[in-house]
Amino acid sequence: MTTPTIAAAAPRRPSSKHRLELAVHLGALIPVAVFFVDQWLGRASPDLIRDLTLRTGFAALIFLLLSLSVTPVVSLSGLGVLNPLRRWLGIYAFVYALIHLSIFVALDYGLDPALLADALLQKPYALAGLGAFMILLPLAATSTDAFQRRMKRNWKRLHRAVYLAAALVIVHFVWLVKPGVLDPWWYAGVLAVLLLLRVRPIRRWIASWHRRSA
Amino acid sequence: MKIRSSEITPEHVYQTRPNRRAFLKTALAAAGAAGLAACSAPQATPAPVGSAPSGAGMTDELGDAVNRFEDITNYVNYYEFSTDKQAVAGLTGDFKTDPWTIEVTGLVNNPKTYGLEDIRAAFTSEERIYRLRCVEAWSMVVPWEGFSLSEILKQVEPTSDARYVKFTTVLRPDEMPGLSNPLYPWPYTEGLRLDEAMHPLATIATGLYGQDLLPQNGAPIRLVVPWKYGLKSIKSIVKIELVAEQPTTLWNTTAPQEYGFYGNVNPEVNHPRWSQATERRIGEISRRATLKFNGYESEVAELYAGMDLAANY
Numbered sequence: 001m002t003t004p005t006i007a008a009a010a011p012r013r014p015s016s017k018h019r020l021e022l023a024v025h026l027g028a029l030i031p032v033a034v035f036f037v038d039q040w041l042g043r044a045s046p047d048l049i050r051d052l053t054l055r056t057g058f059a060a061l062i063f064l065l066l067s068l069s070v071t072p073v074v075s076l077s078g079l080g081v082l083n084p085l086r087r088w089l090g091i092y093a094f095v096y097a098l099i100h101l102s103i104f105v106a107l108d109y110g111l112d113p114a115l116l117a118d119a120l121l122q123k124p125y126a127l128a129g130l131g132a133f134m135i136l137l138p139l140a141a142t143s144t145d146a147f148q149r150r151m152k153r154n155w156k157r158l159h160r161a162v163y164l165a166a167a168l169v170i171v172h173f174v175w176l177v178k179p180g181v182l183d184p185w186w187y188a189g190v191l192a193v194l195l196l197l198r199v200r201p202i203r204r205w206i207a208s209w210h211r212r213s214a
Numbered sequence: 215m216k217i218r219s220s221e222i223t224p225e226h227v228y229q230t231r232p233n234r235r236a237f238l239k240t241a242l243a244a245a246g247a248a249g250l251a252a253c254s255a256p257q258a259t260p261a262p263v264g265s266a267p268s269g270a271g272m273t274d275e276l277g278d279a280v281n282r283f284e285d286i287t288n289y290v291n292y293y294e295f296s297t298d299k300q301a302v303a304g305l306t307g308d309f310k311t312d313p314w315t316i317e318v319t320g321l322v323n324n325p326k327t328y329g330l331e332d333i334r335a336a337f338t339s340e341e342r343i344y345r346l347r348c349v350e351a352w353s354m355v356v357p358w359e360g361f362s363l364s365e366i367l368k369q370v371e372p373t374s375d376a377r378y379v380k381f382t383t384v385l386r387p388d389e390m391p392g393l394s395n396p397l398y399p400w401p402y403t404e405g406l407r408l409d410e411a412m413h414p415l416a417t418i419a420t421g422l423y424g425q426d427l428l429p430q431n432g433a434p435i436r437l438v439v440p441w442k443y444g445l446k447s448i449k450s451i452v453k454i455e456l457v458a459e460q461p462t463t464l465w466n467t468t469a470p471q472e473y474g475f476y477g478n479v480n481p482e483v484n485h486p487r488w489s490q491a492t493e494r495r496i497g498e499i500s501r502r503a504t505l506k507f508n509g510y511e512s513e514v515a516e517l518y519a520g521m522d523l524a525a526n527y
Contacts, residue, residue: 046281047289048499107499110501115492115501118489123487123489176487179397182297
């Protein structure tokens with residue numbers, strides 16, 4: 001474990017930020033690489049459309065959780081150099097969510113108005129997923145430095161909506177699987193931890209623990 | 215239904231390692247029982263890895279091609295092993311299907327306990343190519359080896375009180391890792407009304423693609439009810455019970471608002487997760503319309519004459 005003092009003392013070369021960002025960009029391609037490796041090894045799903053939908057959905061969820069983990073990881077470790085990654089991780093969550101939604105609407109449902117109306121009106125999971133996407137959309141659109149400067153305090157207010165988006169993604173997942181399927185609850189647990197680490201008393205307690213151990 | 219021998223001959227069986235072991239064991243067992251079960255003995259050529267039995271030219275009665283052997287054996291719902299369809303086949307290595315007995319009991323004059331070899335000797339299996347429609351809105355066409363459930367039921371002679379048939383899957387936590395999920399009322403149970411069970415399409419299958427069922431497909435013996443959602447086609451059966459009252463089923467108990475007792479394929483009855491109006495045939499990209507009673511309407515609709523199918527979903 002790196003203590004905050006050591007991290008603060010570590011030399012901040014200008015390239016370290018870029019190197020970390022490059023790692024995120026390459027990391028964003030991992031789901032694509034895994035897909036092709038699975039195809040190559042004959043582990044591909046015979047239901048290609050469902051497979052692509054699930055893979056992009058998981059990628060969006062994982063990048064969203066990674067993005068939400070930056071702040072607590074920084075506050076626990078003091079590695080402030082990680083902070084700029086939050087934006088890219090969030091953008092990749094949005095990109096995968098966009099691909100996920102496009103596959104569902106265009107490839108799976110073939111833009112069929114009857115099927116889409118049924119999804120919107122009758123399928124709670126679809127509504128929760130769409131809600132999460134509609135929240136991520138303005139967050140991704142305003143993710144630039146310029147917007148951050150222009151919107152001032154409102155930028156932070158707007159971007160707090162990411163917590164609601166993450167909760168909706170988990171609801172989307174829970175409603176999507178058959179009752180009794182446990183997979184969504186692992187992700188729900190991770191999100192719960194990430195949110196708890198933001199609660200003020202817990203943050204204070206961690207900070208005091210840091211002071212004592214430092 | 216006829217067996218076209220030309221279509222069940224070449225048994226080049228793709229086998230993952232644990233399955234190949236099980237397969238050889240079955241083959242040896244069959245050799246031991248030589249001659250007894252000539253028509254259903256596994257054509258056990260321990261085949262070159264990487265090739266699978268070909269379904270070329272095989273179609274259902276609507277002209278749809280059968281699905282590939284690899285897809286039928288590697289893309290399955292069998293929650294006793296895993297809720298991940300593609301993980302099931304790899305988790306069946308410890309599952310023992312030999313010896314196996316099925317108890318047929320309850321409200322019958324002539325209760326029986328069959329060994330698998332008794333089943334093979336007493337009933338003649340034939341190739342039955344049926345569509346399988348999963349409630350998750352995907353489907354396959356499967357060339358089963360089986361016979362009508364009614365043949366077993368006639369042997370045990372249901373009494374006049376018997377109105378339903380209850381089926382139970384084997385419960386072996388040591389061999390079936392998915393049973394550790396505490397949220398399901400194991401063992402898996404399913405049920406049919408007696409007249410449904412007596413319908414000739416209600417099938418007991420012991421094989422597919424001309425060879426013994428693999429564990430992931432419900433070895434050694436399972437139910438196939440082609441006009442109902444796949445979850446009604448219970449796998450690895452150890453008990454068939456004739457009862458007076460409508461039996462509980464695992465899915466009906468777990469989520470009664472989603473899964474009724476009947477489970478008939480019906481594009482007009484909606485489900486909270488999957489549109490049942492369409493389905494994707496495995497191997498295809500675009501969806502196709504789902505047929506009422508999965509395309510077997512002319513055979514089975516009379517079973518439900520006068521019933522409200524939306525209320526009895």
